[in-house]
Amino acid sequence: MGRYVIRRLVQMVPVFLGATFLIFVMVYAIGDPVSGLFGDRGPDPATAQALREEFDLDEPLPLQYVLYMGKIFTGDFGTAFNGQPVTQLMEHAFPISFRLMLVALVLEVVLGIALGVITGLRRGRSLDTSVLVATLVVIAVPTFVLGTTVQYVLGVKLGWIDPAVSPDPRLDELLVPGLILSLVSLAYVTRLTRTSVAENTRADYIRTAHAKGLPRRRVTVRHLLRNSLIPVVTYLGADVGNLMAGAIVTERIFNIQGVGYQLFQGILRQNSPTVVGFVVVLVLIFLLANLLVDVLYAVLDPRIRYV
Incomplete structure (x- = not known):
């Protein structure tokens, strides 16, 4: 039984990475999160660029995923756009x-x-x-x-x-x-x-x-x-x-x-x-x-x- 549990835990790793990558791609494909934050008013170009750099949104999508998962494995789920850490939510x-x-x-x-x-x-x-x-x-x-x-x-x-x-x-x-x-x-x-x-x-x-x-x-x-x-x-x-x-x-x-x-x-x-x-x-x-x-x-x- 112990070997089976260990083998299943190992098998869960690629499933977890694959599922989370698909979710990451689909969520970020919905639209520009920075534009969604400002609504119909539209963001100031300088402010929008600063937010994209802060949340790694200026990087290619695969690199964004790698950076995001790296933070998750350290317990950092990022910060919501209202400034509150996601872990608090x-x-x-x-x-x-x-x-x-x-x-x-x-x-x-x-x-x-x-x-x-x-x-x-x-x-x-x-x-x-x-x-x-x-x-x-x-x-x-x-x-x-x-x-x-x-x-x-x-x-x-x-x-x-x-x-x-x-x-x-x-x-x-x-x-x-x-x-x-x-x-x-x-x-x-x-x-x-x-x-x-x-x-x-x-x-x-x-x-x-x-x-x-x-x-x-x-x-x-x-x-x-x-x-x-x-x-x-x-x-x-x-x-x-x-x-x-x-x-x-x-x-x-x-x-x-x-x-x-x-x-x-x-x-x-x-x-x-x-x-x-x-x-x-x-x-x-x-x-x-x-x-x-x-x-x-x-x-x-x-x-x-x-x-």
């Missing part, structure tokens, strides 16, 4: 988005797997049909529609929640935003678990376990659920990065100043150092989450061994 935004992601992930795992197991064991019955229809509705309705509707009904009409959370929200304040963020993923986890459970109930090892007289609960938890979770874990590993980066709509609806908020502001104002810095960290989180998923495979399935 990260120190405020990532803990908030991490708490939001944690709430969404817990709801997604607990509710999604529970509904998937229940419907998979009762395939074809009325409960199974109702849950499948509900998941299709959740997947089909855009997140901003669900979020705005829930915010209006629960926050404005009924007054059960605050329409907007505080600048440094607690976990309990993030329950409703976390539910909105997790709904689509929760629907997919439910459907994945349901399909996997329904397939494995007909497997030979499940029939053997029942034939040996093992209790139904033990067969479900120790044998059926453990093997059925492998495709679900694969999805959850990829979804960690998606929840962190895909919270732009949810954070905008509930005025949560996390990663999604900073990315939206950075793109809106063509604040390239902010966008690139945040996305570089998200790429790293995504890669580490996928490594963790591969390691969990061996825990869930004893037949899987890494050398």
Whole structure:
């Protein structure tokens, strides 16, 4: 296992460099960051040239990337065009988005797997049909529609929640935003678990376990659920990065100043150092989450061994 982890970490290096280079090129290809900083007024030529030299924007794009990554490896993510270090924005935004992601992930795992197991064991019955229809509705309705509707009904009409959370929200304040963020993923986890459970109930090892007289609960938890979770874990590993980066709509609806908020502001104002810095960290989180998923495979399935 140790050799496998080391080999995967080495393989992550070119993937990380390639992904960050593509992001760097795409962000800086959107437009001139200096012109975007001044808006319609247009920058003074001397000031614009000084800013380009300060942020290495007068260098060729590949050299800009090399210089930028060199600073990142020393912990310097640059300075946003408002004069604030990008690391300060990260120190405020990532803990908030991490708490939001944690709430969404817990709801997604607990509710999604529970509904998937229940419907998979009762395939074809009325409960199974109702849950499948509900998941299709959740997947089909855009997140901003669900979020705005829930915010209006629960926050404005009924007054059960605050329409907007505080600048440094607690976990309990993030329950409703976390539910909105997790709904689509929760629907997919439910459907994945349901399909996997329904397939494995007909497997030979499940029939053997029942034939040996093992209790139904033990067969479900120790044998059926453990093997059925492998495709679900694969999805959850990829979804960690998606929840962190895909919270732009949810954070905008509930005025949560996390990663999604900073990315939206950075793109809106063509604040390239902010966008690139945040996305570089998200790429790293995504890669580490996928490594963790591969390691969990061996825990869930004893037949899987890494050398």
